[in-house]
Amino acid sequence: MPINDPTTATPSEIDEELNRLDIEHAKANDTLSRLTTRAQRLVNDGMAEYATELRPQIEQARQAIAECEATERPLEAEFERRGGWTRAWLVLNTGGHVHRTTACRTCFPSTRFAWLTQFSGHDETEIVEQAGKAACTECYPSAPVDVRNRPSRIKTPEQLAREAEKAEGAKAKAAKAITAPDGTPLRTKQYGQIETEFTARRSYIEALSYARLLTKRNVAFHRNTIAEYHEDARLILAALAAKHSRTVDDLRAELAPKVEAKWNREHSNWG
Ligand SMILES: [Zn+2]
Incomplete structure (x- = not known):
C-alpha cells in the first residue's frame, strides 16, 4: 500500500511497501535489459529502423524504474532516520x-x-x-x-495473507449460515436441513403463507400438514432469534409483512 507519510508508518508497513517496490523494480529492470538487448541485436544486424520502434517501450521501462526509485527513496531515508530497525x-x-x-x-x-x-x-x-x-x-x-x-x-x-483470506472466507460463510439455537443442524419437516439464513427466511415466509392456503382450502383435511408448517416456522424463527440475539416476537413482526406479501402475490390466488 502506498505510504503518504513515512514518519507515521510502522517498520512493517514501510518494509512491505519496499518489498513490493523491489519486486516491481526487478521486473522493470528485466524488461529494460531484454528490450535493449533486442534493440542492439537489430542494430548489429543492420535493422536500426526496427530498433527505433522499441524506443517507446524502452522509455516506459526506464520511467518505471525511475518511479520505483523515487518512491523507495523517502522510505529508505526513514529507515536511516530512525537508526534502522530489525529485519528478517x-x-x-x-x-x-x-x-x-x-x-x-x-x-x-x-x-x-x-x-x-x-x-x-x-x-x-x-x-x-x-x-x-x-x-x-x-x-x-x-x-x-x-x-x-x-x-x-x-x-x-x-502464507499469512492466504491464511487470512481463508479465515475471512470462513467468517463470511459463518455469517450466512444458520443452525438450531443449540448449534446443531436446523432440521425441518417440510424443508429438510436448512443451511443458510437466506433459505431459513425464505422457508419461513413460504411455510406460513402456504399453511394459510391449506387452511383456507380444507383445514380438517390438511390438519397434520398445517401443523408441520407451523412447527417449521417456529423452529426457524427460534434459530433466527438465537443467531441475532433478538426475540422471536421481534423477528415475527419483521417478517410478517413479507409473509403477507407472499400470500397476496401467490397463494391467495390459488385458493
Ligand atoms: Zn544468517
Whole structure:
C-alpha cells in the first residue's frame, strides 16, 4: 500500500511497501535489459529502423524504474532516520533458515529470500522464538539451545495473507449460515436441513403463507400438514432469534409483512 507519510508508518508497513517496490523494480529492470538487448541485436544486424520502434517501450521501462526509485527513496531515508530497525529474511528452500540480513555469509548471491516484513522492527528474541531451529546461528548466535531445538513456526507474508483470506472466507460463510439455537443442524419437516439464513427466511415466509392456503382450502383435511408448517416456522424463527440475539416476537413482526406479501402475490390466488 502506498505510504503518504513515512514518519507515521510502522517498520512493517514501510518494509512491505519496499518489498513490493523491489519486486516491481526487478521486473522493470528485466524488461529494460531484454528490450535493449533486442534493440542492439537489430542494430548489429543492420535493422536500426526496427530498433527505433522499441524506443517507446524502452522509455516506459526506464520511467518505471525511475518511479520505483523515487518512491523507495523517502522510505529508505526513514529507515536511516530512525537508526534502522530489525529485519528478517527466510531462505526460500526446504528447511531454509531465517537471517537478519541477506548479506549473511552463509548465503549466496543466488539465494532466494522471502522478506519477513511482519517482523520488521520486532524484537530479535521474538523472531528467534518463532524461527526455532530455522534461526541462522551466524545471524542469531545468542539464541538459547532450547529455542533452537523447537520446530519453526515461521510463515512468509504470502502464507499469512492466504491464511487470512481463508479465515475471512470462513467468517463470511459463518455469517450466512444458520443452525438450531443449540448449534446443531436446523432440521425441518417440510424443508429438510436448512443451511443458510437466506433459505431459513425464505422457508419461513413460504411455510406460513402456504399453511394459510391449506387452511383456507380444507383445514380438517390438511390438519397434520398445517401443523408441520407451523412447527417449521417456529423452529426457524427460534434459530433466527438465537443467531441475532433478538426475540422471536421481534423477528415475527419483521417478517410478517413479507409473509403477507407472499400470500397476496401467490397463494391467495390459488385458493
Ligand atoms: Zn544468517
